[in-house]
Amino acid sequence: MPGPKTHDIFYKNLKGKLNSRTLDSFPNYDKYNIFVQGHDFLIYYDFYNSKVRDANINLSVELQEHRFQEFVYNYLKTAKESGSLELEDVRLFIGPGYVMHHLLDAYAHPQIIYYSGDHTRNPKTKIWNHGVVENLLDIYMMETFEGCDAKSYRVYKDFKIDEDLISNELIKTIDDSLEDTYEIAGGGPIFKKAFKQLAFYMRLMKYDNWGLKTQFFDKVLGPFAKCSKAFSYHRDYDEVLPYLNLNHEEWVNPTDASIVSRESFIDLYLKALEDGAYIVDELEKICQSGVINKDDIYSLIPNISSVHGLECEREVKILNKKKW
Ligand SMILES: [Zn+2]
Numbered sequence: 001m002p003g004p005k006t007h008d009i010f011y012k013n014l015k016g017k018l019n020s021r022t023l024d025s026f027p028n029y030d031k032y033n034i035f036v037q038g039h040d041f042l043i044y045y046d047f048y049n050s051k052v053r054d055a056n057i058n059l060s061v062e063l064q065e066h067r068f069q070e071f072v073y074n075y076l077k078t079a080k081e082s083g084s085l086e087l088e089d090v091r092l093f094i095g096p097g098y099v100m101h102h103l104l105d106a107y108a109h110p111q112i113i114y115y116s117g118d119h120t121r122n123p124k125t126k127i128w129n130h131g132v133v134e135n136l137l138d139i140y141m142m143e144t145f146e147g148c149d150a151k152s153y154r155v156y157k158d159f160k161i162d163e164d165l166i167s168n169e170l171i172k173t174i175d176d177s178l179e180d181t182y183e184i185a186g187g188g189p190i191f192k193k194a195f196k197q198l199a200f201y202m203r204l205m206k207y208d209n210w211g212l213k214t215q216f217f218d219k220v221l222g223p224f225a226k227c228s229k230a231f232s233y234h235r236d237y238d239e240v241l242p243y244l245n246l247n248h249e250e251w252v253n254p255t256d257a258s259i260v261s262r263e264s265f266i267d268l269y270l271k272a273l274e275d276g277a278y279i280v281d282e283l284e285k286i287c288q289s290g291v292i293n294k295d296d297i298y299s300l301i302p303n304i305s306s307v308h309g310l311e312c313e314r315e316v317k318i319l320n321k322k323k324w
Pocket residue numbers: 001002109112130134
């Protein structure tokens with residue numbers, strides 16, 4: 001991740017950047033906004049079951065750091081061979097959905113991780129700083145782009161999808177390409193169930209009109225929910241300011257100090273939007289041509305990890321973190 005709402009707004013902003021040819025072939029674009037949650041669906045699947053969740057977090061890490069190009073290619077090849085590439089949901093899932101999730105992660109994560117660490121919790125305090133920062137960024141994005149008060153906005157309404165919109169061919173394509181690329185069995189049904197569970201996750205974990213989750217998570221529930229700051233949207237807007245880098249201070253890639261930047265969070269977001277629109281337009285052009293060629297896909301889709309933004313398969317070692 002960034003958080004679910006940041007990805008959701010990205011999908012909506014992306015629409016305004018796509019060319020008319022792409023938009024013409026996606027008449028139902030708006031109905032499929034949840035697809036942009038990408039590999040995070042693994043985390044939303046049966047999220048209340050800690051055993052399942054821990055296992056799926058490991059799978060998600062696999063998808064984040066390894067064989068990204070290969071997965072996209074296998075997905076398109078499988079869909080082409082079965083004839084399902086003709087279906088709108090099958091194409092929306094991969095380009096505007098899965099690939100865009102990964103791209104925004106890859107662009108924004110180096111900064112988020114530099115500021116807050118990776119996806120693991122502090123073993124002593126159980127505080128999940130990374131989640132805390134991404135939660136604040138969600139609130140910032142909602143207020144900036146949608147003008148809504150994150151504390152009271154009924155955010156779960158944005159994460160519902162009509163079951164009839166999900167084709168069996170989509171689930172089969174996800175299933176086959178996860179198996180071909182990562183040897184993950186049963187991935188299709190996991191995604192299918194998680195599509196439905198996402199709105200429930202948002203309602204239970206994020207929406208917090210009265211600020212009660214802050215009390216409940218931290219005091220009553222166990223270590224999973226502990227640290228409500230990573231979940232509840234009932235947070236003060238100002239808390240996000242230190243993480244936006246609006247002053248353009250220098251920061252470095254957490255895995256490689258020679259990669260230096262002064263970009264702000266919003267700079268990175270807008271860059272991902274620009275590059276992402278090009279990729280989605282080109283990918284849709286390829287799909288429309290009906291010829292799925294490995295070289296074409298590999299030259300369009302960067303083989304980057306969504307964790308550090310650098311080449312997949314590279315070891316992830318967090319060496320550099322901001323000292324606050
Ligand atoms: Zn993240």
